[in-house]
Every structure is written in C-alpha cells, then in structure tokens.
Amino acid sequence: MSEFAFEVALCAxxxxxxDEIIARQLGASVHGRRIMDIVCVEPGPDFAxxxxxxxxxxxxxAIESRAGVGQARYYRNCFDMHPDRARSVAERAIEIGFFERVRQGSRLYVRQTARYPDEWFGKLVxxxxxxDLAVPGDLELQLRKDVSLGVFDEVILAxxxxxxxxxxxxxxxxxxxxRFRPETGGLEVVREPTALDPAASGVDIVDEYAGRTDMRVATAAEKARLRRRMAERAYGxxxxxxxxxxxxxxxAKxxxxxxxxxxxxxKESVVNPAEECGPACPGYEPADPPEIDIEAVRDRRTPWVANPKGPRTQSGLDRFL
Known part of the structure; x- marks a missing residue:
C-alpha cells in the first residue's frame, strides 16, 4: 500500500x-521546514x-488586522503592509464573509462581521x-523537530x-x-504520547548537517500564532x-x-492522482474526473459546516458549547 493510501485510510x-477537524499536509514550523502528515484539531469552547x-x-x-466589529475603517489603516497586499487580504476577507464592505465615497472601508473567537480550538495532535519503518528517511529528525518545537499538544507516529x-x-x-492496519481499520496503541507544552517557548530545528545543527528559538507568541494558522488551515x-x-x-470510492x-x-487500488494519474500510466485514458460533492461529504461526516447561517450558534453544534 502506498503512503498516500495509508494516510487517507487513517484519516477515514x-x-x-x-469528532474533530482532520486535515492533511500542513506546515508545522515557525522558522524551518516541516510538513505534518495529519493534524487533528479538537473543538474548543468557542467552536460554534x-x-x-x-x-x-x-x-x-485579517485576524490580526485593526478592523473591528464596530465602526468601519479605511482598509489601508487596518494593516501594516504594502497597500496592494492589504487590498488583497481585505478583499479575500470580504469574499469569505469575515469582513463587511462599507463604501464611503470612492474609498473601501471594512469591518468584521463578528469578533474572532480565539478559543475555538483546543488540542492539536x-x-x-x-x-514501513524499514524504508530509509528522515523520520528521527522530523520527530525530534516536533518535540523540540512543541507546537502540538501531542505527536504520534503511525x-x-x-x-x-x-x-x-x-x-x-x-x-x-x-500500529495501523489500513485493510481492516485496526489500530493498536503501542505507546501513548507524552503531553508537550505549546504555551512555552520552543526550539525550532531549522536544518541538520554533518557535525552541525541549525536551531532558532520560537517564542510562545510565535507558537500560538502557528497553532492558530494550522487550525485555520485545517478548518478550511x-x-x-x-x-x-x-x-x-x-x-470516487x-x-x-x-x-x-x-x-x-x-489498478484496482486507491491512487494519488497528482502523482499516479496521467500519460505516464499505461492504463490512462483521459476523461472528466468523477463527479462528487466533496463539501457535502465533509459537511455530513464532520463538525465542519459548508453553509453557515451567519455569526451565531448553528443548529446541531450545541455539543461544542
């Protein structure tokens, strides 16, 4: 079984x-390069x-901007960045419903549609x-990076x-x-994880060479921002x-x-279309991808909601309050 098939079977x-938000392939480093295969986001008290x-x-x-829920502000005054970048962020926030557009003459003014709930997520795993543990790789270094930085509450090897x-x-x-057996869905806990301390500062292992390891300190504030960014990325x-x-x-099986x-x-198997499908495959015959509403599937099976009714408590989410 390919690593991709193993990964999606475990996600399933x-x-x-x-009852959490599950995501794949998220950046998990403050200063270096680290992609975590799977991230589980536990709902917090403000999840709804x-x-x-x-x-x-x-x-x-947009979250860190000076746009608030009260009086609308000129978008340039909400950000400390180039005006073009500020405009792009403001327009995206408007598009997704986090900002409201307010026109005052020819200028773009914005305000938040709701206060951002800082405690919407809890533990990150x-x-x-x-x-296959026999396949060579950087597993030991990757896991040392995770423990040294401590941005997750727990880290697990599957x-x-x-x-x-x-x-x-x-x-x-x-x-x-x-130990996970994807064919049967069986999962054996060989060793329980030890809780890490995301609220403390950590050490980000940026790179490792023969006889040298490059490291940078990550402050508690930098880790908190990374955790929020990971949680947001996972949710979206x-x-x-x-x-x-x-x-x-x-x-679509x-x-x-x-x-x-x-x-x-x-092939009679799960495939990663980005790597396995195309002219290089002997069985490839071009066609439109299978039709399936992935958002509807996610809405039905997870705490994520495809079409929220606005910044107020959603029906069926009272279990998170």
Missing part, C-alpha cells in the same frame, strides 16, 4: 472515531462561533505517517510495521506510536484535499467507510 478512521463565521480559512493578516524496542529507542520518548482545507482521477478508469476517495479501477 479518525473521521469516524473522533467560529463555524458560524465562514467555512473557509480566515487569513492570518500531529500524526507522522511511516507505513506505522503498519511491527514495532520493536529498537524502533522505539530511535525516536523521542515523548512521541506516541500507533480538511483532509480530502486531493483531486479525483481525470481518467475513464477513475472513480467509499474506502474504510469514507466517501470520495480517489480510486483507479484499472
């Missing part, structure tokens, strides 16, 4: 078992207020996927391999370990952030109980 299990604003990711610059004591000795003690993106196969053999999974009838 998490979607069934956890966040859901009511918009189904889209809210730009960080990062999951690194390594189906694998299909049998986990030995030697494997456990090569990764940080704080990292939890799951979800885990079905893939295209469907543009081929006559392509299908229900796999491991999850709808909308890219599947190839010719």
């Amino acid at each position: 299990l998490l979607e069934r078992e956890r 207020k966040r859901v009511a604003i918009t189904p889209h990711e809210i730009p960080d610059a 990062g999951i690194e996927n390594k189906p 694998t299909e391999s049998y986990v030995t004591g030697a494997h456990l000795n090569r990764i940080p003690d704080e990292v939890g370990v799951w 993106k979800g885990w079905r952030s893939f295209d469907l196969p543009p081929c006559v053999h392509g299908a 229900t796999v491991s109980g999850a709808d909308g999974i890219p599947y190839c009838e010719w």
